[in-house]
Amino acid sequence: MMFKPKRCFLIIGIIILSIVGLLIQSEYTGLTQTLESIKKSTHKDLSADTTRPQLTRYTKQDENQTFAIQAKLGKLDQPISKNKSIDAIEVPTNTTQNNTKLTSVKLATTIPKTIPATKSVTTIPGKTIRSSNEISQARKVDSDKYIVFLCTGDYLCGGLGDRLKGIQSTFLLALALKRKYRIISTVPCDLYNQLEENQEPWHGPITPGLKNKTISMIDGYASCGNAIFGKTNTTKVDFDEKFPEPVLLIRTNQGWTHRFHEEPYKTMLTSIGLDITHFTAKKIISKVYNHLFKLKPNLLSRLHEFLSRIRSKPGMKLVCAQIRIGYNPSIPHETTKKKRNKEEWLPVLWDFLSLYNISSKYNLFITTDSQEIRDNSKKLFPEIIMDTEGEITHVDRFENKSKACEGMAKTILDFTILANCDITVVSRSNFGKLSSELQSPASKLYIPRGDNTRGARRKPGRKGV
Structure with a gap:
């Protein structure tokens, strides 16, 4: 039986179109899978790649x-x-x-x-200013002695973060001892140029003529606070006996928050109404910072x-x-x-x-x-x-x-x-x-x-x- 030429060409055309259709569908499926793979790789679980941060x-x-x-x-x-x-x-x-x-x-x-x-501008963003907090309410001073954070002259102080750690540590010491607190920070210029007093007169004068002692504790984290608190698990020395000077100037970038959980400082802080469980590095910094500072x-x-x-x-x-x-x-x-x-x-x-x-x-x-x-x-x-x-x-x-x-x-x-x-x-x-x-x-x-x-x-x- 002989096929007519027109019918042959029609059958061949249908076969060719079917093959092309299959190829297009295959390419589309592959492209879709590729795009989906790219999308997933963009949002992939980075934790699965242990070689990358x-x-x-x-x-x-x-x-x-x-x-x-x-x-x-x-x-x-x-x-x-x-x-x-x-x-x-x-x-x-x-x-x-x-x-x-x-x-x-x-x-x-x-x-x-x-x-x-x-x-x-005339208005003030309230989010960054707090008028009072737990620290402000508990703060009492019944001594003429001073604890002073010191950052002056040609000595290392560290960056702003280091200094704030030292300020927090020394202020908590003054808080526990009910002493006056001052900040003398003049490197590279006076801190008071940018931050002023909020609830604490930390920039006020120190009574002239008082005997003073300077302690330096920069870095040295293995012995964190030992010069003040002594070594852990040892007999504690009375602070006034160890440091009889009325003015104690301290250079430090150490965080001592955990040392205030030790006696006698734990009792000192609870006696003025503070919850010692709040004395962790991550909880106390905002209270101390907002008690001490507000922007100029x-x-x-x-x-x-x-x-x-x-x-x-x-x-x-x-x-x-x-x-x-x-x-x-x-x-x-x-x-x-x-x-x-x-x-x-x-x-x-x-x-x-x-x-x-x-x-x-x-x-x-x-x-x-x-x-x-x-x-x-x-x-x-x-x-x-x-x-x-x-x-x-x-x-x-x-x-x-x-x-x-x-x-x-x-x-x-x-x-x-x-x-x-x-x-x-x-x-x-x-x-x-x-x-x-x-x-x-x-x-x-x-x-x-x-x-x-x-x-x-x-x-x-x-x-x-």
């Missing part, structure tokens, strides 16, 4: 957390295991930026927003201007990152060349922050000791980045005193802004750790997980102690 969120239930930092959860939040990776936590969705890996720098076409150095009007104006701009739309949230690198061209006088945080976790950080690259919902603030990172963040996130004016300065590692004083104002402003963030990532640094502990209980905190840092013993930069 991780970001972990901590909650108040995590007692054995790295760096002893805890996240503050709102009433609607559920406790999150510290082993959960960042993609398992509530993050923004339905945005193309979420699938963008921002591990390389791309030049911005818009100018990032920078808050001017001076701006006059010029810095308060700059803070208000910053917060007003980021809250310009209802529901806007502030995402923050504190990135401490350590030795780098921005702080060439760092006394050790060891890195504070490994650079390998920076791509992970950029990827995490890209989840919030939505200008209608979020603003981003990054504080760092590296100008390179500061510049890169502006190029990566030009639509949401907010910055504060001023040069990067380490307040204990400087060459130009005038610039260092200006840098100290920026440092304190940045520290206060971090305390007002809704979502924060902090690296290994007392600066980031302490600022996060001043935050609202509803804020969310993340830190690098894994062996991303290594502690380094500081070498004397100016005079040793």
Whole structure:
């Protein structure tokens, strides 16, 4: 039987179209699987890759957390295991930026927003000022003797975080002993230029002519507080017998909070109405800080201007990152060349922050000791980045005193802004750790997980102690 030519061509055409259809369907299925694979890899469980640094969120239930930092959860939040990776936590969705890996720098076409150095405003953001707290209510002075935090001359004091630890420790000692308390901090310039007295007259004069003694306890964490408290599990020495001088000046960056759980200091504190269970490093810093300090009007104006701009739309949230690198061209006088945080976790950080690259919902603030990172963040996130004016300065590692004083104002402003963030990532640094502990209980905190840092013993930069 012979097929007609037209019918043959029709059958051949149908066969060819069927084959093409099958090929297209196969390619579509493969492409769909590929796109789905890319999507999953963008939001994959980073904790499965043990070779890459991780970001972990901590909650108040995590007692054995790295760096002893805890996240503050709102009433609607559920406790999150510290082993959960960042993609398992509530993050923004339905945005193309979420699938963008921002591990390389791309030049911005818009100018990032920078808050001017001076701006006059009349209202005060109430979130950062507290008129009273447990410490303020318990504070009593029934002695003419003084405990003084000292940061002067050519001696090491540490950065702002180190100094705040020392201030907290020495103030708690004055609180327990019911002594007067003073802060003498003039490196690189007087702390009173940026922070003024709130509930404590820490900047007042010291009665002239009194005999004094100076104690230095910088670093030396293995013997933390021993010069004051003695060694643990030993017979305690009466403080007035050990230090009969009316004025005790103390240089320290140590955290002594745990030592106040020992006698006789535990009884001293409970006798003035304090709950000793609140005396943990993560609970007490906000009470001490707000009892002692409030911003000077010029810095308060700059803070208000910053917060007003980021809250310009209802529901806007502030995402923050504190990135401490350590030795780098921005702080060439760092006394050790060891890195504070490994650079390998920076791509992970950029990827995490890209989840919030939505200008209608979020603003981003990054504080760092590296100008390179500061510049890169502006190029990566030009639509949401907010910055504060001023040069990067380490307040204990400087060459130009005038610039260092200006840098100290920026440092304190940045520290206060971090305390007002809704979502924060902090690296290994007392600066980031302490600022996060001043935050609202509803804020969310993340830190690098894994062996991303290594502690380094500081070498004397100016005079040793």
